[in-house]
Structure formats: structure tokens, C-alpha cells
Amino acid sequence: MKKLIAIGFWNDGSDGCPMRNPQEFVDEHLDPPVREAMAHYLRSGVECARYLGPSWCRFGCDAPPEALGCADLSDGFWMWPEGLVHYVEHHAVGLPDEFVEHARARGFEVRFDGLEEPAQGDLDFWTEWCEVHSNEDPEAIALFRRSAEEIEVAVREIVAELVEKHGGLGSAVCSWIGCDRPVLKGLAFCPECAHTRMQLWP
Numbered sequence: 474m475k476k477l478i479a480i481g482f483w484n485d486g487s488d489g490c491p492m493r494n495p496q497e498f499v500d501e502h503l504d505p506p507v508r509e510a511m512a513h514y515l516r517s518g519v520e521c522a523r524y525l526g527p528s529w530c531r532f533g534c535d536a537p538p539e540a541l542g543c544a545d546l547s548d549g550f551w552m553w554p555e556g557l558v559h560y561v562e563h564h565a566v567g568l569p570d571e572f573v574e575h576a577r578a579r580g581f582e583v584r585f586d587g588l589e590e591p592a593q594g595d596l597d598f599w600t601e602w603c604e605v606h607s608n609e610d611p612e613a614i615a616l617f618r619r620s621a622e623e624i625e626v627a628v629r630e631i632v633a634e635l636v637e638k639h640g641g642l643g644s645a646v647c648s649w650i651g652c653d654r655p656v657l658k659g660l661a662f663c664p665e666c667a668h669t670r671m672q673l674w675p
Contacts, residue, residue, distance in 0.1 A: 477521070477547055479594030480572055480602075481557035483531050493603040495531050495560050496613035500567030508561060510581040511573060515558040517583040518546025521592050526667075528556050532564050545594065549585040550575065552594040569602050628668065635664040 484492040522545040527538035542555025551572055560566035607614065636642060639657040647654050647663035654663035 475588060475590050475592045476595045477552035477592050478550065478598050479552045479596045480569060480599045481553040481560070482594075482596065482599060491600060493607060494613055495564065495566045497607040497610065498566050498603070499564060499608070501565050503565060503567055507573065508565070511568060511576060512558050512562045514548075514576040514581045514583060515546070515553060515561060518548055518553065518555075519583065519585050519587050520544045520555075521547040521552060521588055528554060530556075530559065530564075532560075534563065536563070547585070547588065547592065548576075548579075548583045549588070552592065567606075569598075569606075571598075628665070631668050632664040635667060639664075 482492050484490050484494050524543045527543045528541040529538075530536045530541060536559055540556065540559050544555045545552055546555055547553075561568065635657060639659055641658055642655040642663075643658045643660075645656045645661070646652075647656055647666055648661040649663070649666040652663060652666055654665060656662055657664050657667060660667060
């Protein structure tokens, strides 16, 4: 399996998630032409993975689901979420110099036709970069670092929205190994697994 260097993956609010928050990496001094070129590069990536539903903006803006997407993209070396371009364009989130220079060396053009084998994102580089480059703003760091009780309430609310959106529950049992809860109508997973394991959001 081919390993790609994964970047741009954020804390999802789930208990124990090791990822950081994008608010920790806002870079208002990023040169506008470079930001525009990087946005083009990010948007030009080739899809290498797809999820059941779109992500959501961690800044809480009113971006539509399609702006965050539900896929991972790649240039054959790096891998990033489809919605990373939203954070760069609309929230001035900075990216690793190594990635920017990689894109610059290619004229900010993705020249890649797709993977010939399954790929896996390696988050080691990203987690180390985030640890070093966080702005250490306590409020930014605290975002989505919720207590177990807060997470439980949030999950219950999302599950209720998923059940309503999909028209209720089906009669089959969830396909996730070890889960015996009823599925969402039209899906093979229960609302809890669809949300916490498959990253499906209302």
C-alpha cells in the first residue's frame, strides 16, 4: 500500500482525537498570490478516498457542505481533505513550508493522473508540524477539546438530526463489527457508527 504524507486533518471533537484545531494555524501574513496559487493547487488534487458525508467548517462559518467536501485528494506525494482549500481561502490557515515549496516547484500545478494502488495517509509529519507551529492561543487550543459530557450531548444531537434526515431507522442491524443497533434508513450503519466511525454529518 502506498503511503502519502497527510496534512490538513483537524480535531473532530471526538474523545481522544489527537488532531489540532485550524484556529491554531491562522497566518494573516501569507502572501495573497501564494495563497491563491495554493488554493488552486489544493483544488486540483486527484481524489484518493471518499467518505459517506461532507465535513464541516471548524470555524463555524456558514460554508455549504460542498465547500468542505467528503473526499481526500492527492498529488501523488501528499494527501489532504477536499475542504482544506476552504480553510486556506476563507480563514487564512497556513500550511507547511515543505508542502508549499513542493507545489511551487511544480508551478502550482498538480500533474498526477491517480494512484495505481490503494493508498494510506501517514499523519506523523502533520502531527509533528502542528506541535511545533501552533500559535499556542489558549482559546484556539481549547476549541473542540470538550469534556466527555459535552461530547455525549453533541453526539446525541447529531444522531437525532441524522435519524430525522434519513427518515428514521431501518429494520436491519448495523454492519459495523460488534454493533447491534438498527441502521439508518437507506444505509448499512446505525446513526452512532455513521457519525463517529464513518464521519457522516447531518
